[in-house]
Amino acid sequence: MHDIRAIRENPDAFDRDLERRGLAPLSAELIALDDARKGATAAAQANQERRNALAKEIGGAKKAKDEARAAELMAEVARLKEEGPALEAAQNEAGKVLDERLAAIPNRPKPDVPEGADEHGNVEYRRHEAGRERLTAGRQHFEIGEAMRLMDFEAAAKISGSRFVVLKGQLARMERALGQFMMDLHTSEHGYTEVAPPVLVRDEAMFGTAQLPKFRDDQFAAGDDFWLIPTAEVPLTNLVRESILAEDELPLRFTALTPCFRAEAGAAGRDTRGMLRQHQFNKVELVSITAPEKSAEEHERMLACAEAVLKKLDLTYRVMTLCTGDMGFASQKTYDIEVWVPGQETYREISSCSVCGDFQARRMNARYRPSGQKGVQFLHTLNGSGVAVGRALIAVMENYQNPDGSVTVPSCLQPYMGGLTRIEGPAN
Structure with a gap:
């Protein structure tokens, strides 16, 4: 399995090693998949963070006896909870797609390995x-x-x-x-x-x-x-x-x-x-x-x-x-x-x-x-x-x-x- 962080840090070196293996460049594709994973993770985290913040706001509204505001905030929490499973599923799927792609790529050869087709x-x-x-x-x-x-x-x-x-x-x-x-x-x-x-x-x-x-x-x-x-x-x-x-x-x-x-x-x-x-x-x-x-x-x-x-x-x-x-x-x-x-x-x-x-x-x-x-x-x-x-x-x-x-x-x-x-x- 390859380290996506190492690929992001030096994509050209990764592609050169794949070329030595007879493979086409893949760093751009992998980085795009990692970006999608990061985006899905950020969306799921933002959902959870907003729900945590709303919980505090609801407590404050109830303490201030602002029932209308509390009801409004609770409705937003309900909506976020409903969106949560889909966001979590998208996060898991994006990670799975990246991991499966990385798992299908052979190891990088050491510099002293001779080049050849067979x-x-x-x-x-x-x-x-x-x-x-x-x-x-x-x-x-x-x-x-x-x-x-x-x-x-x-x-x-x-x-x-x-x-x-x-x-x-x-x-x-x-x-x-x-x-x-x-x-x-x-x-x-x-x-x-x-x-x-x-x-x-x-x-x-x-x-x-x-x-x-x-x-x-x-x-x-x-x-x-x-x-x-x-x-x-x-x-x-x-x-x-x-x-x-x-x-x-x-x-x-x-x-x-x-x-x-x-x-x-x-x-x-x-x-x-x-x-x-x-x-x-x-x-x-x-x-x-x-x-x-x-x-x-x-x-x-x-x-x-x-x-x-x-x-x-x-x-x-x-x-x-x-x-x-x-x-x-x-x-x-x-x-x-x-x-x-x-x-x-x-x-x-x-x-x-x-x-x-x-x-x-x-x-x-x-x-x-x-x-x-x-x-x-x-x-x-x-x-x-x-x-x-x-x-x-x-x-x-x-x-x-x-x-x-x-x-x-x-x-x-x-x-x-x-x-x-x-x-x-x-x-x-």
């Missing part, structure tokens, strides 16, 4: 080469998994439809091991607090992190006023909604391993084979809540925490700074980590780490009280994948595949798999 404008930030020899080609994960008879898309389709998978045996165990490994890493080495959040959330929570209203079609509704979470970012960030924190409580760092649910409404025909784009998947989420002056530093820290997962798995990856046309609606700046997948002979996204500034905090009314200062300020929020478990499974399967069809278990996962060093199909 993913082709993204800029490489850094890359990491695995210590082990990198495969340059190989079978794709679904070919490996189906040959092992441990990955079953046909059974999943009979149960749930397309974009689902059934994992079996040691492949299911490896997927579980990956999630446990990531959670242990982030809690024991990176200082995140583990959270087991609800996976059903209300409208207000989805609005707070900006999934609603713009991305309603990408979500799975679950009855009246409930949604299945598309990411644990939603419940984790909303832990501070409608709160005022002390500065010495910051930063807050949360992590959770949850199932995630996405309708993928805008992904028709994309990645239809395999596990890359599923309606249901597991993901380890990282969320940070910070003071404004610390959010840029926290962004780099979060990125390094997500990278540490891939380094310990000894996978090759690169970090991309997303351009203005490719980053998310709520983001000020986003880093994508893309892992090398030899089956596709390309890099694929496995994590996004975003700093949102006070954009989400305003929607949630999440604030803090700076030490030694009067008043409160909005918090800054950050979120990132630490990382997507299904995609990590894909990366491990394709990078650790062997000519005989087996998959070597990375050393960091072996303790989570009872010492198992290799996954083979049932026939072996």
